[in-house]
Amino acid sequence: MKRAALILAAVTALSGAAAVAQEAGEKAFEPIFEGGGIQVYTKVDFDSGANPFINEASGVVALETRPEYVVGGRSLHVKRAKPGGHFGGRTNQIAVKGTTGLNIAFCIRAKGMRNVALNFYDALKRDNTTPSSPARVQDDVWRTVVYAVEDFHHNADPPQQKVPANTRHTNLFFHGTEQPGASSEYWIDNFIIYRGVDTQPPEAPGGLKAKAGKDGSVELTWKEPKDNAFPAAYSIYRKPDKGRWAKVGESIQPGFVDTLPAGGRYSYRVTAADYDRNVSEPSREAKVKADAGGKVEPAADERVNDRLGYTENVRAIHAAGKGKVRHDVYLFAGDSITAADAYTHTLGQWLARGIPVRRGVGQMRTDFGKAMIGKYLEESKPEFAIVMYGTNDSKSAQAVEQAMSNLAAVIDACAQFGTVPILATIPPRGYEKDKQDDQIRFNQALIKLCREKKVPASYCYEEMMQQELKQMLSDGTHLTPGPGNDAAGSALWKTMQQVFFALTDASGTFK
Numbered sequence: 117m118k119r120a121a122l123i124l125a126a127v128t129a130l131s132g133a134a135a136v137a138q139e140a141g142e143k144a145f146e147p148i149f150e151g152g153g154i155q156v157y158t159k160v161d162f163d164s165g166a167n168p169f170i171n172e173a174s175g176v177v178a179l180e181t182r183p184e185y186v187v188g189g190r191s192l193h194v195k196r197a198k199p200g201g202h203f204g205g206r207t208n209q210i211a212v213k214g215t216t217g218l219n220i221a222f223c224i225r226a227k228g229m230r231n232v233a234l235n236f237y238d239a240l241k242r243d244n245t246t247p248s249s250p251a252r253v254q255d256d257v258w259r260t261v262v263y264a265v266e267d268f269h270h271n272a273d274p275p276q277q278k279v280p281a282n283t284r285h286t287n288l289f290f291h292g293t294e295q296p297g298a299s300s301e302y303w304i305d306n307f308i309i310y311r312g313v314d315t316q317p318p319e320a321p322g323g324l325k326a327k328a329g330k331d332g333s334v335e336l337t338w339k340e341p342k343d344n345a346f347p348a349a350y351s352i353y354r355k356p357d358k359g360r361w362a363k364v365g366e367s368i369q370p371g372f373v374d375t376l377p378a379g380g381r382y383s384y385r386v387t388a389a390d391y392d393r394n395v396s397e398p399s400r401e402a403k404v405k406a407d408a409g410g411k412v413e414p415a416a417d418e419r420v421n422d423r424l425g426y427t428e429n430v431r432a433i434h435a436a437g438k439g440k441v442r443h444d445v446y447l448f449a450g451d452s453i454t455a456a457d458a459y460t461h462t463l464g465q466w467l468a469r470g471i472p473v474r475r476g477v478g479q480m481r482t483d484f485g486k487a488m489i490g491k492y493l494e495e496s497k498p499e500f501a502i503v504m505y506g507t508n509d510s511k512s513a514q515a516v517e518q519a520m521s522n523l524a525a526v527i528d529a530c531a532q533f534g535t536v537p538i539l540a541t542i543p544p545r546g547y548e549k550d551k552q553d554d555q556i557r558f559n560q561a562l563i564k565l566c567r568e569k570k571v572p573a574s575y576c577y578e579e580m581m582q583q584e585l586k587q588m589l590s591d592g593t594h595l596t597p598g599p600g601n602d603a604a605g606s607a608l609w610k611t612m613q614q615v616f617f618a619l620t621d622a623s624g625t626f627k
Contacts, residue, residue: 162189211285383402422572
């Protein structure tokens with residue numbers, strides 16, 4: 117029996133098996149499946165109608181079936197039942213030992229929420245553990261979350277004091293931070309607790325259908341692979357009658373609406389990606405004929421145009437890191453801005469996955485980054501490095517040229533190590549938007565460097581310049597703990613969406 121089929125059988129029997137296992141003592145802490153580099157302890161997609169979650173505090177939980185609020189057939193709906201206190205959903209059907217390599221992953225959609233987190237009870241210490249960087253969510257947008265339990269802390273401890281390797285987790289409940297004055301609720305789907313990094317791709321989606329509309333749109337639907345170990349996201353590909361395959365979109369749900377650039381004959385394919393970004397074989401082709409195209413807006417986001425230039429190089433760097441770097445470790449290297457706990461934790465919230473590693477030293481310049489990047493890479497072996505140096509460098513033309521030479525060396529060191537580098541533009545200086553010539557000069561050179569080296573840029577400066585600078589900067593230089601770091605996090609997340617888009621693009625392998 118295939119791994120996926122074994123997991124599916126385990127999911128179907130989850131509720132009853134958990135109760136029996138608890139009575140059996142130590143067997144409760146054994147995985148329900150092992151193989152492909154992972155151990156699975158819990159997996160629930162709610163589609164069978166089984167619901168191991170109960171109401172927590174001021175929350176009420178129920179299974180959801182409305183199409184826009186589910187990934188597949190059903191999801192878990194959590195909403196507030198009464199004012200005051202936290203609200204969430206709890207399951208006592210958890211039995212997992214140890215934190216090393218342990219992940220908790222799920223898909224989420226929310227309304228009126230700022231963050232969604234969870235408490236993971238440790239029976240050894242008799243205290244809940246919780247993420248140091250609770251996931252940021254946005255209204256009416258599905259996203260995936262992959263929490264690394266190694267980055268959790270006990271509620272009685274500060275976020276910097278991580279959980280020990282020796283734990284015994286026996287229950288879990290979701291909760292979060294609400295937006296002020298909002299009517300808050302959220303939906304959870306494809307929930308799984310597993311240890312390790314998956315080495316096997318999911319199965320290909322089946323039943324792909326394409327229906328062309330009169331307005332140049334094409335409605336795509338397909339069947340979610342029920343025996344997929346981690347159904348997390350899909351990539352959609354299009355090929356004109358005489359042309360090449362290209363990835364045109366992504367979806368967490370098994371459906372997508374594409375807009376054609378012109379009338380004609382087109383083919384479509386879809387691949388599935390799991391929570392570890394393994395990509396399946398493509399689905400069978402679905403063909404359509406359209407009489408006319410729709411209105412295709414040009415890419416307004418520079419990050420999209422950047423991706424078109426760096427996709428091949430980033431995929432090559434990432435492939436070179438296989439077996440050398442640690443999956444889902446994010447290095448944050450920089451000066452005093454990066455040195456602040458709030459910076460790393462907030463950007464970690466926007467990433468909503470993995471382990472952030474903070475390496476910030478106050479008053480340092482790009483030459484320090486060049487000297488230290490090799491040490492940082494060896495210490496943390498990151499999959500990605502988010503680098504922000506330059507706020508302390510001189511901004512004369514000659515100094516900026518030298519700074520770019522230093523940052524080019526940082527990029528080269530990361531690429532040679534197999535770590536994907538992302539360079540952040542430096543924040544504004546002072547509160548007057550019309551007096552940013554030095555920062556503009558530096559950031560224009562940095563963006564040019566990134567495009568020449570074919571690596572991603574995080575547009576931190578540009579994100580902050582859209583806001584009131586007194587909200588972004590606490591002293592005219594450093595980021596405010598709330599809005600300033602949030603702007604940096606939002607900028608990084610927009611860039612990482614394009615990076616992940618590139619890393620799961622399999623169109624180059626299609627025949």
